[in-house]
Amino acid sequence: MEAQLKELIPFLRDKNPQVRQIALSNLLGQTPEGSPHRNIFYHGLGGAGLQKPKETDIIRDLKLLCRDQLAVAHDAFRALVNLSDSPLLVPFLSEPTFLTFLVSYILNADSILADLASMLLSNTTASSSSCAALLALKVPILKTSSSLSPLFPTLSRSGTCSAPIPYPSGEPQDILALPLLIDAFVEGASIDPSGDRTSRKRKGDLHFLASVFANISTSPAGRAFFVTPQPTDPLNPNSTNEYPLAKIVVFTEHEDTIRRGGVASTLKNCAFSSQVHQVILSPEAVVVPPSTLSVPGVDALPYILLPLAGPEELDLEEQEKLPSALQFLPSTKKRDLDPVLRLTHIETLLLLCTTRWGRDYLRGHGVYEIVRGAHMEETVDKVSEHIERLVQLLKGDEGVETAEEPDVARVGDQEDDDEDNRIEEV
Secondary structure (H helix, E strand, O other): OHHHHHHHHHHHHOOOHHHHHHHHHHHHOOOOOOOOOOHHHHOOOOOOOOOOOOOOHHHHHHHHHOOOOHHHHHHHHHHHHHHOOOHHHHHHHOOHHHHHHHHHHHHOOOOOOHHHHHHHHHHHOOOHHHHHHHHHOEEEEEEOOOOOOOEEEHHHOEOOEOOOOOOOOOOOEEEEHHHHHHHHHHHHOOOOOOOOHHHOOOOOOOOOHHHHHHHHOOOHHHHHHHOOOEEOOOOOOOOOEEOHHHHHHHHHHOOOHHHHHHHHHHHHHHOOOHHHHHHHHOOOEEOOOOOOOOEEOOOOHHHHHHHHOOOOOOOHHHHHHOOHHHOOOOOOOOOOOOHHHHHHHHHHHHHHOOOHHHHHHHHHOOHHHHHHHHHHHOOOHHHHHHHHHHHHHHHOOOOHHHHOOOOOOOOOOOOOOOHHHOOOOO
């Protein structure tokens, strides 16, 4: 069987698109994890000794077929998504030419397979080297006269993503990719009031870009990007500055689990940097060195607390402590049903408690009142334990050793070093 499958590989380069489609559709079934002949895709990828890994014909062909006609491109993207769980593929998926195409394709609002491309980028950025490459990546962009698609990534052209007519004039500008991806991610969530998907600005939802942001924020450089002021409009350097994190934080209660989970993880990862806790929590203008720009803070607390809030009634004094978005919630309000996401938000609050300023801010804005209700309804032991640790930090007295320090109280500063209580980047 394996020999027969290998005989199909040369047909991926056949001039006839039907032949390419038949060959690829027969190979596709061997790409998921656990498939008996999956090794045919990885054979020869690993370099021997000091030799660099060398790209094989089949991987090169699959990357090229992502630019093919719809049926072929769909199966090529699916194959690479399935295979990208192996670190052997990372160097070839994050090399500049393919990574630029992949990002450009996602950015193009007319890309039919943008969601599959987002899944592939999500898997690729599980590697730190790919994250570093994406952070530095710039893509050539042309401005268009269309209000629906004001930009055209010139390297996105393929069988499933044609160039605009008329073709935009002028020379392409090399624009940093990550701010453009954030804007595309925000646009992907837009819903037409009529429910007509054909009238949407983008053909893809791009939910998996949330996982890309979560992966990038596991590194110090990635976290720094999300809490460093950037122009609101990536195509206009003179536009108002804004923290990139502020653009995505609103999706913590989105109906799609992937989207709200990736955003929650990005928030949590950014909270590992104690120097930016004021940026994350405060709505007021904040300056974070080495930047000298004074930019309104992210004001993330309402979006952290809303997934933890339920329909419990609070007295007027307690209501007044809460951010306005959490005051007088309706009786139909439900907490996030996913215990992993509830735990993520509690861990974010624990991280924000590692500074005295953070603890005081959380105390003054009704965090205890929200998590008290969440603890009463919680059914998962690990989440309950983390809530109890959070309450200890919020309700505990500040001793002499913490009264004047800016960054002391360590999260989980307990005698036992239980691995279950450690907060890790995700």
